[in-house]
Amino acid sequence: MAPITNGRLIFKEIPTGYPIPGQTTAYDTSSHIDLETEPLNGSILVKTLVLSVDPYLRGKMRAPERESYTPPFFVNEVLYNYGVGKVIRSETSAFRAGDYVYGILDFAEYFIPKDITKLEVIAKEPTLPYSVYVGAAGMPGQTSYYGWKEYAKAKAGEVIFVTTAAGPVGSIVVQLAKQDGLKVIASAGTDEKVKFCKEIGADVAFNYKTTNTADVLAKEGPIDIYWDNVGGPTLETAIANTALRARIIICGYISQYNGEEDYGIKSMKNVLSNRLSINGLLVFDHQDRYKDEFYKVIPKKLASGEFIYTEDITRGLEKGGEAILEVQKGVNTAKKIIVVADD
């Protein structure tokens, strides 16, 4: 069999603001691969099916000497993130041809992982598509589940405010909170997303671009839990509207990922007045404790329809740069997936 083109998305340049397709990232067709003869050296050959596009990827597009919670991308190297692929060939007993694997995949149509320990075979719920395993049943859903278990200390009747509540992290938080009997205030950036927040059970849902967050929290709060995916002025407002002994879970700060000036939070006095507890949440810190439980609980709820998910699909890796930008700008309509190839 002759070599075929192996399309890949390359990190080209460290952005100062938003990541621009064709400048920050570029689709590359210069690489070729012979699926039958390409040497595997004890690894596997993976055909990429779906890739996840997450807000945190912007944090990897930085000068590599700057430290952060996630390693940097390197210029002229292939991007990577959570995805699902199918094993085409295997030279290890850990995987067989035909297996579906979840883990860190290259933004490439085909790839041979250097480190196969970052992949695992999926035991899929029959009625769930693979794409869900990079969203509600993957890293974003795990983020929600671990953070909820570790830091929410939720009691029925309490009030939670969730930002980016239509996203894959926020929407699972909303549904975990409803399951535990809380009143949920949800915010999102489009009316379509707000509609989805209501569908998944939010008691109050609003478009933060057209409705003032402080007004909503003054009316519907004070809040006992704040799930922060945005940072900036919204975090300041949430802290200002906390109840006594409220818990704040800092999970992201999309408002400050794209070169915006650091916003100064002026409501920190409330940390003492209300004896707040604020915790930074990174999903990887809590895997050992909650991962098995997560896979036992959440995929079944999604398969049965007890928990609802939604996706916004970009077809074709050549549009990957646009998908990444959409998520940074919040113009995606739901959890962003790149479908690289059909099964």
Added chain:
Amino acid sequence: MAPITNGRLIFKEIPTGYPIPGQTTAYDTSSHIDLETEPLNGSILVKTLVLSVDPYLRGKMRAPERESYTPPFFVNEVLYNYGVGKVIRSETSAFRAGDYVYGILDFAEYFIPKDITKLEVIAKEPTLPYSVYVGAAGMPGQTSYYGWKEYAKAKAGEVIFVTTAAGPVGSIVVQLAKQDGLKVIASAGTDEKVKFCKEIGADVAFNYKTTNTADVLAKEGPIDIYWDNVGGPTLETAIANTALRARIIICGYISQYNGEEDYGIKSMKNVLSNRLSINGLLVFDHQDRYKDEFYKVIPKKLASGEFIYTEDITRGLEKGGEAILEVQKGVNTAKKIIVVADD
């Protein structure tokens, strides 16, 4: 016996900035009391010996409709705070004449408490003066002890940064941290206070008015624990210099008590990057759990000299307004005590 003058310190006016003696507070000699015949109505007559002057008193000098963690003072009423007094007469079996009591006392030479449950008889270490029971062995020392037990999660070899480290709260934190094997960075606002920080074991001590905090933390950090008594830019700098999984204990914000504009903390991204844990500490929340243990442990350490304390004494209630202002400005040299009368 004829009635005698009962000097009192009155709250006269809600301040916008610093509390000015003669304006915010005023010494009043219009009240008289007959120590032998004044009706007690089942209460006790207390002769005030020492009163504590604490930073948090400024928070009580606010418009009463503004909520906070401590009830407000009311205009034209007598100030009150922690103190030690001697029971002169008693009409309750809970106290006997001659008992020394600790608790909330009026800023008055003599007073008859409306609520005797706010007072308790002191079981004093023989070598300790009563004044220590409103400082290192009182509410400030309890604040340090409870916060340390509840939130520090200290491990030997870690680095802690303590602000207002020569004060009654900070100095006990410094000594608890040294006892647990930590490296202690201490800041204070005068060279005399810095000298005291070194005497109690701080590894690094500096005058934040003449030395840049960020430079010190960059050199001596990153910090695993930050004990915050000041808020504002110092809190921002501390957050920016944290190690992974650092703990921040928010115990006060003296930099913002006196009408200063709310300062915006720009380093909150680090809460996620370093997975920080931030907790607001109020001493009263933790009494049930740690108070008995505190009184078993700390007074003995102070009496034996294992823990060191220092005091800055104002003699005479008529100078109480000045003592309060000194603490807000930080020009006191140590834990501020008003000695109202000798035993």
